[in-house]
Amino acid sequence: MALMITDECINCDVCEPECPNDAIYMGAEFYEIDPHKCTECVGHFDEPQCVQVCPVACIPIHPEHVESRETLWQKFERLAAAKAAAAAVEPQPAVPPSAGA
Numbered sequence: 001m002a003l004m005i006t007d008e009c010i011n012c013d014v015c016e017p018e019c020p021n022d023a024i025y026m027g028a029e030f031y032e033i034d035p036h037k038c039t040e041c042v043g044h045f046d047e048p049q050c051v052q053v054c055p056v057a058c059i060p061i062h063p064e065h066v067e068s069r070e071t072l073w074q075k076f077e078r079l080a081a082a083k084a085a086a087a088a089v090e091p092q093p094a095v096p097p098s099a100g101a
Contacts, residue, residue: 002035002065003048015050015059021023021079024050035065042069043076 005015009030016024016031021044024036033050039047051059067075 001032002038002062002067003040003059004035004062004065005033005050006058006060009054010058011046012055014035014053014055015066018049020044020049021076033059033062035062036063036075037079038065039072039079041042042072043080054096 005024007030011026011030015025018024019038020035020037020041021037023034023039024031025034026064031094048059
């Protein structure tokens with residue numbers, strides 16, 4: 001399952017920073033959730049954090065993206081591996097030569 005944000009969203013900005021997968025972003029009119037990144041916090045938390053903090057309860061399960069917990073876990077592992085690979089290829093900051101060298 002992936003979650004979705006309905007048009008009842010009041011753009012309060014509390015859900016976006018809570019998402020450990022960076023799946024929540026500002027859409028044309030209100031926040032949206034990328035179903036390819038949403039794991040319902042599987043691998044991070046016991047419950048979806050965006051649902052926990054939403055003051056208007058506008059984050060239901062997306063009916064077009066129903067997934068099992070196993071599928072969500074596999075998505076979490078794929079996202080974690082991609083994030084680790086991206087971090088491994090990022091250029092490291094140059095270390096200035098020591099003054100005594």
